[in-house]
Amino acid sequence: MMSSNPFRISSPQPQKQPRDLRKVNQQVQAADLKIQMKMKTVKYKIAVLSGKGGVGKSFVSSNLAMALAAAGRSVGIVDVDFHGPSVPKMLGVRGQYLTADDKGGINPVIGPFGIKVVSIDFLLPRDDTPVVWRGAIKHTAIKQFLGDVNWGELEYLIIDMPPGTGDEALSVAQLVPNLTGMIIVTIPSEVSTLAVKKSINFAKTINAKILGVIENMSYFLCPSDNKPYYIFGEGKGKQMAEEMGVPLLGQIPLDPIVAQANDLGEPFFLKYPDNPASKEFMRIAEQVIHIVENSNQQ
């Protein structure tokens, strides 16, 4: 005869569950409190996202971080792109390790210009180790990156997000207290700008301020005639930013030296300060500083 309870779900144990729940609640509250404490000493927290993958979001995050540091600001960067962590390589610190202090805190890796860097990449045993995590684990990892790392006093924390508006974006929106705003990276192609519109609408849905859009791979500056060639089309980023009512912070050229430096694990902005892309990053950093430091939000 079939049992009335085919899944053999045991009946609830009223005395045990509340105690366990209380313990879990206490742990969650303690973790949230830790994040609040750690983030109190970080003035501006900026998430960098893109609607689509491969548009150069990590390149932009890493080089914007260096440009902000070159402008005299203290900077940290947290890479929450768990499935494709490329910030360490783009900052030239790949292969280094996070260390623990005697109080259980995590010491970030120190990158160029003294930037504090945290990424899952520092914890992976091998180059080809995939991160196979569901949303809940990524949420916990983001909590640890925010609450357990010794960030110290920082003016800027750049949060390099994975492409799209999935679990990580929601976790960051939920966990980072007083998120200063979001910067959205795009390339001048129709498919990318469509995806960006989704990111902008996502930011609006969660009430995050959009600091602006950065158009990457905007044009190729031909070395023989020094003229810009708009490979993916001209003016798309500007048009899209105007349509969506957000500022276009800058346009980074497509340059084989960028790809080469990133592939070699060289920090591009530091190594090629006179390249037009680096100069544009400096201009973008100055605008970001102007926008966030002149608003009262912290």
Ligand SMILES: Nc1ncnc2c1ncn2[C@@H]1O[C@H](COP(=O)(O)OP(=O)(O)OP(=O)(O)O)[C@@H](O)[C@H]1O
């Ligand atoms: N302006 C540029 N000129 C030339 N190559 C570039 C430029 N920007 C990025 N790249 C190259 O494009 C590739 C993708 O860059 P990146 O990893 O930053 O993109 P992403 O949007 O973060 O990708 P993902 O979707 O994996 O998170 C890299 O090989 C990088 O070197």
